[in-house]
Amino acid sequence: MTSLVGPHSVAPAPGAQEMAAIAAIAHAEAGIVIAPGKTSMVQSRLAKRLRALSLQDYASYIALVESAEGAEERRRMISSLTTNVSHFFREAHHFELLREKTLPPLISRLRRGGRARIWSAGCSTGQEAYSIAMTMLDMAPDVATQDFRILATDIDPVVIVTGRTAVFESTACETIPPNLRQKFLEPVPGGMRIAAAARRLVSFRELNLHGAWPMKGRFDAIFCRNVVIYFDAQSQRKLWPRFAAALLPDGWLFVGHSERVPTVPAMGFETVGITTYRLATAKT
Numbered sequence: 001m002t003s004l005v006g007p008h009s010v011a012p013a014p015g016a017q018e019m020a021a022i023a024a025i026a027h028a029e030a031g032i033v034i035a036p037g038k039t040s041m042v043q044s045r046l047a048k049r050l051r052a053l054s055l056q057d058y059a060s061y062i063a064l065v066e067s068a069e070g071a072e073e074r075r076r077m078i079s080s081l082t083t084n085v086s087h088f089f090r091e092a093h094h095f096e097l098l099r100e101k102t103l104p105p106l107i108s109r110l111r112r113g114g115r116a117r118i119w120s121a122g123c124s125t126g127q128e129a130y131s132i133a134m135t136m137l138d139m140a141p142d143v144a145t146q147d148f149r150i151l152a153t154d155i156d157p158v159v160i161v162t163g164r165t166a167v168f169e170s171t172a173c174e175t176i177p178p179n180l181r182q183k184f185l186e187p188v189p190g191g192m193r194i195a196a197a198a199r200r201l202v203s204f205r206e207l208n209l210h211g212a213w214p215m216k217g218r219f220d221a222i223f224c225r226n227v228v229i230y231f232d233a234q235s236q237r238k239l240w241p242r243f244a245a246a247l248l249p250d251g252w253l254f255v256g257h258s259e260r261v262p263t264v265p266a267m268g269f270e271t272v273g274i275t276t277y278r279l280a281t282a283k284t
Helices: 016-030 039-052 058-066 068-081 092-111 127-139 141-145 157-165 170-175 178-184 233-245
Strands: 115-121 147-154 185-188 191-194 202-206 219-224 247-255 269-273 276-279
Touching: 016 039, 016 058, 016 068, 039 058, 039 068, 058 068, 068 157, 092 115, 092 127, 092 141, 092 147, 092 219, 115 127, 127 141, 127 147, 127 178, 127 191, 127 202, 147 157, 157 202, 170 191, 178 185, 233 247
Parallel strands: 115 147, 115 219, 147 202, 219 247
Antiparallel strands: 185 191, 247 276, 269 276
């Protein structure tokens, strides 16, 4: 029988068997790798869920998550275990390359009546997607009226809500270049809000990278930075060719500073810069 506790009780730390079960669920659901030595991390991140459900131990929590009725709680569990760290204009060299090489041909295409799409995969609270939007609008304000969109996806529904709200603490906005802060931020209670022109370019969606991708069109560029580092090698190997298939010819892939696409040509890419790739058929 499920054991119940009060709202302020603390469940004992998960044992080795419970850690193995939690790790197996996280891996099957989202490709996340949790090492056996991460007991304290798991306990600190899931303790709130146990208290919210008035569960006394992790065995009861695992039983719920594995049950037919536990689908929603599985989503909440993955949300709790996911690391959501993001900064505006993180890894500045990517945004320099974006300005110099990626966006100019897209702007030309848009002005000829074409379309352009960029995907921020594993977008967290949206700083990456809004950094792309601000960069594009700074270069070509007229794209606001053209067929340009940024898709921002994350497995965590909580950060998606923050992204759509587009309100960030003032300190979080300090990494935005001063000229862009002046153009694209507006003060609101609780911090700063991204201006409407940039907000309109970004669409947020909940998406599990290891599940089905419902997007029908392909992308000119994909940013997936500091995401696959949490996946095991097998999950990564499956993901790179899917990104390649989701890109248009000459499409760009930007990954995190600790990430590399292995056996690049076999995965469909060639290296064109620091943690930057293009489809192997691209001419650079």
